[in-house]
Amino acid sequence: MSSKSGTLTGVEESAVKILKRAIELEGAANYQPALVCYQEGIDLLLDVLKGCKDASKRKHFREKVEEYMTRAEQVKDAVQKLKESGKYHEQMKIEENSTGFGYSKVFGPYVDEYITEVHVEDAYIRSFHQINNFVRFCEMLIMRCKNVTNIHLTTTEDSNANQQKDGLHSIAQSLLPYGITLRVEYSTTLHDREITFSNGWIIKIGRGLDYFKKADKFSIGFHEMDLRKCHATTIDVFHKKHTRDR
Structure with a gap:
């Protein structure tokens, strides 16, 4: 033009x-x-x-x-x-060290006011930075999905289980004032990384939510995830008319 x-x-x-x-x-x-x-x-x-x-x-x-x-x-x-x-499938590739892939950018096209439930299967919501990633994901849901009431997380138990459970409990408590209930389930056999939205979108990310590289505390990209460098990973998006109930 x-x-x-x-x-x-x-x-x-x-x-x-x-x-x-x-x-x-x-x-x-x-x-x-x-x-x-x-x-x-x-x-x-x-x-x-x-x-x-x-x-x-x-x-x-x-x-x-x-x-x-x-x-x-x-x-x-x-x-x-x-x-x-039932044949919708698209694929995006995040290149090594690329930027511009914060959660709002990646998930934004698929989230809306019709979402009431979100299911997250990610084996690696365990260490401090991974739990922090999950906080950022929940913040994105609050900002973009005004009718979400339930978030279901299935992950694996960390060797430091108390720290992990305390962190996830804190997230659950902070979600309550927004009318959102967080339910956490621990699995010993979980391998897939998949996020299912109740509006039908299913997103599979090779590295789950943990596709960002470490940023120093006082460096650009520490807070603004769009500016943080990424690990290489592949994102596959599918759609189903009726998502599973749990």
């Missing part, structure tokens, strides 16, 4: 960047993240359109909005057909 004058404003540049990313994601069959990018890009174009006084430019931007809305609708249709057939 290009401006009729040849010079892009800051908002237009952002729209172009996001919409290019949407097209790339669509081409890679990462449809749900593509839809998020299309919506963000279209919203930015609408902002540009509102502030545009030139008639020819307004026409140009209206055409672009219509073009990307059509593409987004086509992606929605493709997603719906795959979901109905």
Whole structure:
């Protein structure tokens, strides 16, 4: 997309960047993240359109909005057909030392107000930093899933079981004021790492929630996970009409 004058404003540049990313994601069959990018890009174009006084430019931007809305609708249709057939599957790869993969970015396209329960199977919610990762995941759920009431965690027991159980108990207590109950189950045979949302999305991450590299206490990326370097891992996303009940 290009401006009729040849010079892009800051908002237009952002729209172009996001919409290019949407097209790339669509081409890679990462449809749900593509839809998020299309919506963000279209919203930015609408902002540009509102502030545009030139008639020819307004026409140009209206055409672009219509073009990307059509593409987004086509992606929605493709997603719906795959979901109905039970064949939805997309895969994302996080490269070694890459950044920009905080939990909101990774899980954001799949979480919404329709989620009431979340099931987390991750054998490694045991050490201090892994429990801290789980806190950040729960914070993301609070911010993005206003109707979630139950979180189920299945993990393995750490050698320092008291520290692990104290940490998870603290998380459970801090979730109660938000109307969320955390239930923890310990398994001796758990190997899979899978997160199931009650809206039908199932996300499998090779390294579970622990795909971030260690960041020094007073370094960039210690608090903002989008800025922290990652270990290489693969994310597989599936969808089922009816998720399991436990």
